[in-house]
Amino acid sequence: MHTIIKAVKRKYESSELKTPEFYVGFNDVVSNDFNTLFRSLPSDRSDKVFAVPGDFHGRLLPPSSVHFAYSSWALQWLTEVPKAAEGLKSPAWSGEEREEVYDAYLSQFERDMESFLKCRDVEMVEGGIMALLIPGVPALWDPQKESLLFRGLNFSDLPLSTWSKRLSESMSRTFNLPYYFPTTEEPRAILQKSNSFIVERMEILNSGASLNVDGHVACLRAVHQNMLTHMFGAETINETFDLLLKKFQASSIYADPSSDRTVMIVAILKHKHKNI
Template sequence: MESFLKCRAVEMAEGGIMALLIPGVPDFWDPQKESTVVSRVELLRSSLVDMAKMGRLSAATSGIFNLPYYFPTAEELRAILQKSNSFSIERMEILKSGTFLNVDGHVACLRAVHQNMLAHKFGAETIDETFDLLKKKFYASPVYADPSKDKTIMIVAILKHNNV
């Protein structure tokens, strides 16, 4: 995030405004009873591991493959943003996800974000099978049966470019 802010500071006019919309997690959530964007990405990772165990993906390739995500709490993000000399926080709010996606919606979102990357890494012929396995994992988990258990938050931050 710090590198991202440094790059944007070079591009922006002094006094310019930037809005960030970042998926995050609440300060506390129970992964046994609730889901977040973190648990959905973890389920995708476990599907890739299972595909490797079934011999559908190269174990060597899947072992070094990483989905490098970090989903902050609002306070973690605030601390990072406050360290920036280039921007000041004009406003920051937490929005409840409110998407209330069902299993098919979650799988479609994960597929939209990851399909090209996974096809490039593992081959297009494995994509349908990977996401079918992911869908089965979603349906097998009671956490995803009730969309109201999705505790993902969206963090909205309005930043002003400082005259540095």
């Protein structure tokens, strides 16, 4: 937010216009610890901050109140595991139903992006700018040589059942995660269909994560610990992540941070004027 505010201020300072006041609303799910977030902000800020707890697939803010919206590494979260992936006999991403499940995940991602855009359409001012950073995967990648930051969790190369002896086979085989990492072209196709936003610019960047094995496991743990605890119980967690660490250490792919092919899809959108 600091970088965005600095850039907007610079633009105003080079014009005749008076620099506006800045109000920054931080959104996350209601269980997020907003107090810790606010305590961690630098005290010498000129902007005012407020929390916006709630699901970003629904309405969060008053109509026409947002000039700049920024979403980073969050739109991969789906509102639910697609129905086609539930109740399968094999892990959704590796069984015979793979194509069907892939399509169901992509459709869910598309529906969720559309509801996100529909709500921001109401909340943003005309001409407002939205920057989206969506983690993604290349259309083609070689699992024998390359790794992805998150795919290992539901991909057959690292099924959950091999992580922990205590996760029963049947539970881990049917455990699918409510997120989807799009390929580089999928968000573009969805965004270009929008009647409310114009795609001003899109870029594909390396994720820049370059995590070593400890960092990779810490990242996976930060993201998944709550979900796994909820599904399988707190007593499985340490063992699960200890085993994952050993598995990554033994893998020449995961031990080499430069083999990560995760990408970041950057989209800059402009909110259309209603009469366009």
